[in-house]
Amino acid sequence: MHPGTKSDRSTGNIFIKPGCGRFLPRSLNFFVWLWIITFLSALLPHEVRGAKQKTVRKDTSKGKSAPASPVRKLTEAAVHKTLLPPPIPSPVDPLEKREHVMHRVRAGETLSQVLARYYVPDAEKQFWARSIMRNMGSPVLAAGKEVHLYFAKPAFKRPSRVAPGTLKAIEFDQSDAFTLTWEKGIRGILFQKREKPYDVELKTVSASLENSLFEDGLKAGIQPVLLSQLAEIFTWDVDLEKDIRAGDSFKILYEQRSRKGQETKAALRILAAELINAGQKLTAIYFEKDKGQGNYYNLQGRSLARSFLRFPLEFTAITSHFTESRFHPILRTNLPHPGVDFAAQRGTPIHAVGDGIVAEAGWNGAYGKAIDLKHDATYTSRYAHMDSFADGIHPGIAVTKGQVIGYVGSTGRATGPHLHFELYKDQQYINPLSVDFPADEIIEPALQKMFENQMRTYLVELTSAPQS
Numbered sequence: 001m002h003p004g005t006k007s008d009r010s011t012g013n014i015f016i017k018p019g020c021g022r023f024l025p026r027s028l029n030f031f032v033w034l035w036i037i038t039f040l041s042a043l044l045p046h047e048v049r050g051a052k053q054k055t056v057r058k059d060t061s062k063g064k065s066a067p068a069s070p071v072r073k074l075t076e077a078a079v080h081k082t083l084l085p086p087p088i089p090s091p092v093d094p095l096e097k098r099e100h101v102m103h104r105v106r107a108g109e110t111l112s113q114v115l116a117r118y119y120v121p122d123a124e125k126q127f128w129a130r131s132i133m134r135n136m137g138s139p140v141l142a143a144g145k146e147v148h149l150y151f152a153k154p155a156f157k158r159p160s161r162v163a164p165g166t167l168k169a170i171e172f173d174q175s176d177a178f179t180l181t182w183e184k185g186i187r188g189i190l191f192q193k194r195e196k197p198y199d200v201e202l203k204t205v206s207a208s209l210e211n212s213l214f215e216d217g218l219k220a221g222i223q224p225v226l227l228s229q230l231a232e233i234f235t236w237d238v239d240l241e242k243d244i245r246a247g248d249s250f251k252i253l254y255e256q257r258s259r260k261g262q263e264t265k266a267a268l269r270i271l272a273a274e275l276i277n278a279g280q281k282l283t284a285i286y287f288e289k290d291k292g293q294g295n296y297y298n299l300q301g302r303s304l305a306r307s308f309l310r311f312p313l314e315f316t317a318i319t320s321h322f323t324e325s326r327f328h329p330i331l332r333t334n335l336p337h338p339g340v341d342f343a344a345q346r347g348t349p350i351h352a353v354g355d356g357i358v359a360e361a362g363w364n365g366a367y368g369k370a371i372d373l374k375h376d377a378t379y380t381s382r383y384a385h386m387d388s389f390a391d392g393i394h395p396g397i398a399v400t401k402g403q404v405i406g407y408v409g410s411t412g413r414a415t416g417p418h419l420h421f422e423l424y425k426d427q428q429y430i431n432p433l434s435v436d437f438p439a440d441e442i443i444e445p446a447l448q449k450m451f452e453n454q455m456r457t458y459l460v461e462l463t464s465a466p467q468s
C-alpha cells in the first residue's frame with residue numbers, strides 16, 4: 001500500500017461534506033452509506049480500532065529489538081492505544097478504493113506528458129495541470145520523482161484511447177514528512193497536504209547530577225537536545241545550570257519519531273520529566289490541547305510556561321540585584337536599586353518580556369533612553385540605558401512577548417553598557433527575579449479527564465525508568 005494514503009486521519013475523507021447528499025438521488029447515494037459506515041466504525045471500542053491500525057501501519061522497528069535494553073519500542077498505533085488520547089476515527093479513505101499507479105518521472109517529462117501516458121483526455125489534463133500549478137507554483141517534475149495516480153477502479157482495467165481510466169487523484173511526495181494530494185470531488189479538485197505516517201518509540205533515560213545538567217547528562221549518554229528541552233521546561237522553577245546540587249537527579253520519558261528507520265525532523269520530544277532538585281520533586285507532563293500544539297504542565301494541570309519571559313536578554317552577568325538600599329557608585333550614596341542590572345555587550349538585543357503596549361519610549365532622565373511597556377492592568381516593565389530602540393518602537397505600539405524592542409547601551413546614569421530592568425506590579429516595584437508570574441494557562445475542566453489519563457500513563461512509564 002502506498003504510505004501516503006493512511007496518514008492524516010483527521011482530514012482524510014473529502015467526501016464527508018455537509019450538503020453532498022442533496023446533489024444525488026437518495027437511493028444511489030453511495031457517499032451517505034460511506035459516511036454511515038464510517039460513523040458506525042467510530043463507535044467500535046478503541047481496542048478494535050487500535051488493532052486495525054496496527055495492521056495498516058508500517059512498523060520499521062521490527063527485527064531490531066534489543067530486549068536487554070531498558071528502551072521500550074512501540075509503533076505509533078500502540079502508542080495511541082496506550083498513551084495518547086484515542087485517535088480520531090479513520091474515515092474510509094477514498095484513495096483506497098482506487099486503482100493505484102506509481103509513475104517515476106523521466107528526465108524532461110512534464111506533468112502533461114505523464115497524464116497523456118495514462119490516456120487522460122486533453123481537457124482533463126488542462127484541468128489537473130491548472131490545479132496543481134495553483135498549489136505547487138509550477139508543473140515541472142524532477143526526474144526520478146514518484147507520481148502516484150489513482151483511477152476510478154472499474155474503468156482502469158485495460159486503458160485505451162477509446163475507454164480512458166478516470167483519474168481521481170494525484171499525489172507527490174513534498175518532503176520526507178509530507179505528501180501533496182489533489183483529489184477530484186463533486187466540487188472540483190481539492191488540494192491537501194498530508195503528513196506521512198511515522199513510527200514512534202518511547203524511551204526513558206535518567207541521570208544523577210553532581211555538577212551540572214549538561215556535564216552529567218552527557219556523561220550519562222543523554223542527547224544534548226533532550227537536556228536543552230529539560231532545562232527549558234523547568235526554566236521558571238529552577239536554573240539547571242546554577243541551582244544543581246549533589247544528589248539531584250532526573251528522569252525523562254521521550255518519544256523518538258522515525259520514518260523508514262530515518263529519524264524525522266523534531267525527532268525527539270520529552271513527554272514527561274521528573275526532576276529532583278534540593279529534595280523537591282518537580283514534574284512536567286506534555287499535553288496537546290489542540291493537535292500539534294502542546295505544552296508542559298505540572299501535576300495540577302498548571303502550565304510550566306509563564307506569560308512572561310524569565311529574562312529580557314542574553315547577559316553575561318547580573319551586576320546588581322534588586323535591593324531596597326545599596327551604595328550608588330556614581331552618586332556615592334546609599335540608594336535603593338529598584339531593578340536588576342544585566343551586563344551585556346553594547347548592541348545586545350533586548351526583548352519585551354511579555355505582550356504589551358509601549359507606554360513610553362524616549363529619554364527618561366537618569367534612565368537614559370528607556371522604554372516602558374504596559375502589559376496588562378497589573379504589570380509594567382521598564383528597560384533603561386538603551387543604546388537605541390528597535391525600528392518602529394514608539395508610544396502606542398503593541399509588542400509581543402520576545403519581540404526585540406531595543407539594544408543594550410549606557411545612556412543616562414550608567415558606568416558601562418548594561419540593561420537596567422524594572423518590573424512593576426500594581427504600580428509597585430517588585431523583584432523581577434523572584435516574581436511568580438501567572439501561569440500561561442491551565443487545563444480547563446473539559447480536558448481534565450483526558451489530561452489525567454495521559455498523566456497517569458506517563459508517570460507509570462517514568463517509574464519504570466532505570467535509575468542510573
Ligand SMILES: [Zn+2]
Nearest residue numbers: 339340341420
Ligand atoms: Zn540598575
